[in-house]
Amino acid sequence: MTISRLKCPRLFRQQCYVDGRWLDAASGQTLQVDNPANGDLVGRVPVMSAEEIGTAIDAASAALRQWRTRTAQERADCLLDWHDLMLEHKEDLATLMTLEQGKPLVESRGEIEYAASFIRWFAEEARRMYGETIPGARIGQHILVTRQPVGVCAAITPWNFPAAMITRKAGAALAAGCTIIVKPASATPFSALALAALADEAGIPHGVFNVVTGKASEISEALTHSPKVRKLSFTGSTDVGRRLMAQCAEHIQKISLELGGNAPFIVFDDADISRAVEGAMVCKFRNTGQTCVCANRFLVQSGVHDEFVAALAEAMGKLRVGDGFEPGVTQSALINGDAVEKVVEHFEDALAKGAKRVCGPAPDTDRGNYVQPVLLTDINTEMTLCHEETFGPLAAVLRFDTEEEAIELANATPFGLAAYFYSRDIHRIWRVADALEAGIIGINEGLISNPMAPFGGVKESGLGREGSRHGLDEYTELKYLCMGAE
Numbered sequence: 104m105t106i107s108r109l110k111c112p113r114l115f116r117q118q119c120y121v122d123g124r125w126l127d128a129a130s131g132q133t134l135q136v137d138n139p140a141n142g143d144l145v146g147r148v149p150v151m152s153a154e155e156i157g158t159a160i161d162a163a164s165a166a167l168r169q170w171r172t173r174t175a176q177e178r179a180d181c182l183l184d185w186h187d188l189m190l191e192h193k194e195d196l197a198t199l200m201t202l203e204q205g206k207p208l209v210e211s212r213g214e215i216e217y218a219a220s221f222i223r224w225f226a227e228e229a230r231r232m233y234g235e236t237i238p239g240a241r242i243g244q245h246i247l248v249t250r251q252p253v254g255v256c257a258a259i260t261p262w263n264f265p266a267a268m269i270t271r272k273a274g275a276a277l278a279a280g281c282t283i284i285v286k287p288a289s290a291t292p293f294s295a296l297a298l299a300a301l302a303d304e305a306g307i308p309h310g311v312f313n314v315v316t317g318k319a320s321e322i323s324e325a326l327t328h329s330p331k332v333r334k335l336s337f338t339g340s341t342d343v344g345r346r347l348m349a350q351c352a353e354h355i356q357k358i359s360l361e362l363g364g365n366a367p368f369i370v371f372d373d374a375d376i377s378r379a380v381e382g383a384m385v386c387k388f389r390n391t392g393q394t395c396v397c398a399n400r401f402l403v404q405s406g407v408h409d410e411f412v413a414a415l416a417e418a419m420g421k422l423r424v425g426d427g428f429e430p431g432v433t434q435s436a437l438i439n440g441d442a443v444e445k446v447v448e449h450f451e452d453a454l455a456k457g458a459k460r461v462c463g464p465a466p467d468t469d470r471g472n473y474v475q476p477v478l479l480t481d482i483n484t485e486m487t488l489c490h491e492e493t494f495g496p497l498a499a500v501l502r503f504d505t506e507e508e509a510i511e512l513a514n515a516t517p518f519g520l521a522a523y524f525y526s527r528d529i530h531r532i533w534r535v536a537d538a539l540e541a542g543i544i545g546i547n548e549g550l551i552s553n554p555m556a557p558f559g560g561v562k563e564s565g566l567g568r569e570g571s572r573h574g575l576d577e578y579t580e581l582k583y584l585c586m587g588a589e
């Protein structure tokens with residue numbers, strides 16, 4: 104599959120989109136993007152200089168006054184046009200995504216629908232950006248609270264969901280009346296640039312939505328050094344999030360952070376095992392295990408441990424690894440060699456510390472970016488995979504005896520993004536849901552991602568929430584008006 108197969112070749116853009124113009128870097132410098140499945144060149148994108156990022160900031164700043172004074176309905180209409188164009192061009196957008204990120208085409212199609220759903224959701228939220236009135240402190244005094252857009256925003260996004268992580272931010276920002284500069288991951292810029300082409304076609308005014316590419320640290324320095332940028336939203340690793348949080352301190356920029364996870368997936372003795380295995384498969388192997396909400400540790404109570412392991416091994420046997428364009432493939436290449444090495448490192452460390460391999464070949468670095476799904480049992484907390492996100496198709500099962508032990512194991516991590524558990528005892532469900540330290544809890548459910556719920560973590564998994572009505576709060580400021588008595 105190559106770019107030539109696109110129905111609309113104009114969606115394949117190898118330039119940045121700033122103020123409605125398609126730009127090369129003045130230096131002529133470019134970054135290469137390769138297909139993770141086979142190493143083929145997909146294309147090249149500009150390496151923008153700090154000065155050129157400044158131009159994007161000025162464009163977003165200039166566009167703000169006009170965009171924020173549009174009516175909520177007008178902003179919603181632009182967003183809905185963008186949404187419709189994304190779905191109209193779903194096949195091309197999915198092809199670009201599988202070319203640059205590798206995920207199976209059926210998952211890329213699903214991500215385009217997921218990404219578009221955030222644009223629709225926030226188009227609807229735009230018209231519900233309500234304020235409030237509060238009884239005054241004195242007779243005749245009136246108190247009002249209005250909500251206003253934060254202003255010029257920036258977004259830095261990861262490679263694992265190259266479209267949805269952009270629209271989850273940009274949809275809320277534009278609905279609130281903000282303008283935004285997006286820096287996509289260098290591995291997956293073409294999905295972002297295609298979204299820009301469709302934003303332009305949808306009539307989103309020039310300067311409102313901008314996409315820049317280049318050296319991440321230089322771009323983030325330029326964005327956080329500018330007092331014109333009032334907010335940064337980041338999705339990616341906790342290490343980078345920590346650095347960006349410090350950078351935002353210079354001008355007290357608002358920040359939203361969607362960071363790493365280490366999700367426990369707990370199966371109690373009273374669970375429905377077939378449902379638990381169904382949930383485990385989608386939770387562990389979506390995007391070939393490359394999501395921040397993937398189960399990273401399976402904690403299985405002794406009474407059902409062997410039954411669950413056998414059923415999970417059988418289900419894993421049905422997974423098919425290959426090029427994302429091949430029909431029937433359910434597991435693609437990982438994003439790069441570093442990702443493969445991390446899976447190999449976690450696997451070898453676990454075996455060296457007593458883990459048993461139940462199914463799947465030992466991962467190695469001899470098969471390009473491909474890793475066959477592998478299942479380990481006899482996991483203990485000395486193993487690296489209990490403390491670090493594997494971000495690949497390695498399922499690790501740790502046995503426990505009591506509910507208290509499961510909660511302690513689950514919470515024994517600095518992260519707190521997602522957690523999952525299966526039980527049919529309603530009293531246990533309330534106890535465990537209360538006790539788990541995570542922003543998102545899947546209860547007898549392995550797929551928790553949608554536009555209507557507040558997505559985000561606690562502890563070192565992040566700050567703020569995306570999606571839901573709360574997602575708009577991240578892009579608005581409350582203004583308190585106190586009207587004195589006559």
Ligand SMILES: NC(=O)C1=CN([C@@H]2O[C@H](COP(=O)(O)OP(=O)(O)OC[C@H]3O[C@@H](n4cnc5c(N)ncnc54)[C@H](OP(=O)(O)O)[C@@H]3O)[C@@H](O)[C@H]2O)C=CC1
Pocket residue numbers: 259260261262263286287288289290317318319320323338339340341343344346347360361362363364394395492494520564565
């Ligand atoms: N909580 C959530 O919703 C999500 C969390 N994640 C987490 O992110 C990790 C995997 O994604 P990955 O892309 O590797 O994460 P990274 O943090 O390496 O990259 C994310 C983004 O940050 C940029 N970046 C990298 N270094 C810097 C820097 N010094 N300053 C500014 N920006 C920088 C990257 O640019 P470039 O590509 O050019 O390096 C990319 O655009 C995992 O830990 C995963 O859990 C991922 C997705 C969602």
Ligand SMILES: O=C(O)[C@H](O)CS(=O)(=O)O
Pocket residue numbers: 261263264267268393394395396551552558
């Ligand atoms: O990047 C991620 O892992 C996403 O946040 C996961 S989700 O939103 O698709 O669940």
